[in-house]
Amino acid sequence: MAILNIAGLDCYVEGNxxxxxxxxxxxxxxxxxxxxxxxxxxxxxxxxxxxxxKQIAGYTNERGEYKIYWSGFFxxxxxxxxxxxxxxxxxxxxxxxxxxxxxxxxxxxxWGVMDDFLMLAFTYSSSFRGRVLLHASxxxxxxxxxxxxxxxxxxxKSTQARLWLENIPGCSLxxxxxxxxxxxxxxxxxxxxxxxxxxxxxxxxxxxxxxFFLMKQAEHNRIEEISFxxxxxxxxxxxxxxxxxCQTLFEITAVxxxxxxxxxxxxxxxxxxxxxxxMAYRYSIVYK
Numbered sequence: 001m002a003i004l005n006i007a008g009l010d011c012y013v014e015g016n017x018x019x020x021x022x023x024x025x026x027x028x029x030x031x032x033x034x035x036x037x038x039x040x041x042x043x044x045x046x047x048x049x050x051x052x053x054k055q056i057a058g059y060t061n062e063r064g065e066y067k068i069y070w071s072g073f074f075x076x077x078x079x080x081x082x083x084x085x086x087x088x089x090x091x092x093x094x095x096x097x098x099x100x101x102x103x104x105x106x107x108x109x110x111w112g113v114m115d116d117f118l119m120l121a122f123t124y125s126s127s128f129r130g131r132v133l134l135h136a137s138x139x140x141x142x143x144x145x146x147x148x149x150x151x152x153x154x155x156x157k158s159t160q161a162r163l164w165l166e167n168i169p170g171c172s173l174x175x176x177x178x179x180x181x182x183x184x185x186x187x188x189x190x191x192x193x194x195x196x197x198x199x200x201x202x203x204x205x206x207x208x209x210x211x212f213f214l215m216k217q218a219e220h221n222r223i224e225e226i227s228f229x230x231x232x233x234x235x236x237x238x239x240x241x242x243x244x245x246c247q248t249l250f251e252i253t254a255v256x257x258x259x260x261x262x263x264x265x266x267x268x269x270x271x272x273x274x275x276x277x278x279m280a281y282r283y284s285i286v287y288k
Contacts, residue, residue, distance in 0.1 A: 005031045005204070006122060007131045007180035007191035009040035013118070015105075022111045025194040026118075028204040041092075041099050041125040043118070048089040048102035051076045057242040063112045064088075068120075068242060077120060079113050088113045094247065096125035119178070119195050123240045127251040131182040131191075133240040137161040138174040138190050146174065146190040146207035147284050148181075149268070150238045151215035156272060158199065160215065163277035173201050178240065181209065181259060188259045211264040211284035218269035221276045223283050231265040232256055 002018045004011040006029050018026050053071035060066070064081040077090040088103040088110075099121050104110050123133050136150045137157035147164070149157040157176075164171045177197025179190050184206075192203035214226065214234050235256050242248055264284065270276035 002026075003031050003033075004029045004194075005033070006040070006193055007126065007182060008038070008184065008206070009122075009126055009129055009131060010038055011040050011118075011122060011125075012042040014044040017105050017111070017114065020111065022108060023115070025115075025196075025200070025202040028202055029194055038129075039097070040129055040131075041097055041121045043099045043101060043121060046091075046100040046102060048076075048091050048100060050078075050089070051091075056244040061116070063109065063116065066116070066120075070245065075124075077117070079116070081109060081113075084109060086110075088117070090117050090120070092121065092124070095128045096121060096248075097128075099125075119240075122193075124242070124248050126180065126182075127241070127248050127255065130255055131180045132252050132255050133178050133193065133195075134181055134235065135177065135238045135240065136179055137176045138179045139164045140172045140174040140190075140205065140207045141168070141210075141285055142170040143205075143207060145210040145285055147211045147213065147280075148179065148190060148209065149213050149215050150234060155215040156217055156270070157215055159272045160213070160268070160270065160277065160280070163272070163274060164281065167274045167277050168281050173199070174203060174205060174207060176201050181235075182255060183258055186262075188262045209259070209263050211266070213266060213268040213280060213284075216267050216269045217271075219271065220269060221271055221273075221279050222267075222269040223279060224267040224269070226265050226267060228260040228265075231260045231263075235260065 002013045053069040057068040069076040075092040079088040090101045092099045136148045139147045175192045176199035178195040188209040189206045190209045191206045
């Protein structure tokens with residue numbers, strides 16, 4: 001059994017599939033230390049019958065079509081790769097703690113779906129343990145302050161992070177697509193995860209969350225502070241979540257509500273240039 005530690009939570013995965021070179025993104029998160037009582041999920045293999053119920057979410061990526069159902073007793077996830085006529089299944093209890101998967105593990109198609117299943121399992125199980133996954137790009141400044149850029153795809157989150165890396169000494173990229181957010185002893189932290197979109201940045205690190213910038217492309221560079229309520233709204237929109245599922249929605253909103261009054265937040269109206277990064281740095285780090 002493999003033990004992952006992601007955002008301070010343990011995740012147990014039956015077998016040795018994560019030792020394959022395909023799963024290099026999990027390498028920094030594998031651990032031999034067992035932290036019982038701080039477990040996010042336990043994943044095992046089982047034969048699963050097809051179950052439908054009420055569909056509460058669905059999406060398509062480069063691997064296949066995913067549908068998530070609530071049966072009334074458990075969650076059921078189905079992935080279909082139409083061209084290959086392959087079906088994969090996952091079942092989770094109501095808190096996403098006990099998870100079964102029914103799938104082969106023979107080639108990169110199978111391994112890719114397993115990677116997606118693991119991210120889904122962590123996304124929803126961690127919400128019951130005080131963590132949320134965000135669609136954001138995050139900078140770690142000297143291991144002391146974390147800055148997150150949030151907004152829809154294509155708005156310039158990765159570009160702004162790159163400008164910080166190029167122009168602000170002491171910066172490193174924490175994660176470029178799916179960092180985790182949560183409190184430890186009342187302090188908000190941003191965490192690296194094994195999932196980072198198209199940018200390979202898989203760091204098992206955490207940094208105190210300092211500032212969230214809501215990205216807005218403009219013909220000028222300007223910062224405008226926002227309220228806690230506005231930050232909550234945009235963080236909620238940036239969460240990886242099933243908005244039609246009341247239970248996970250409740251858990252995720254509780255995490256966000258505990259964070260928003262402990263960080264700085266502002267609109268970052270910007271051009272993709274060095275001056276914008278320096279302005280954001282002064283607001284976030286210099287004038288704390």
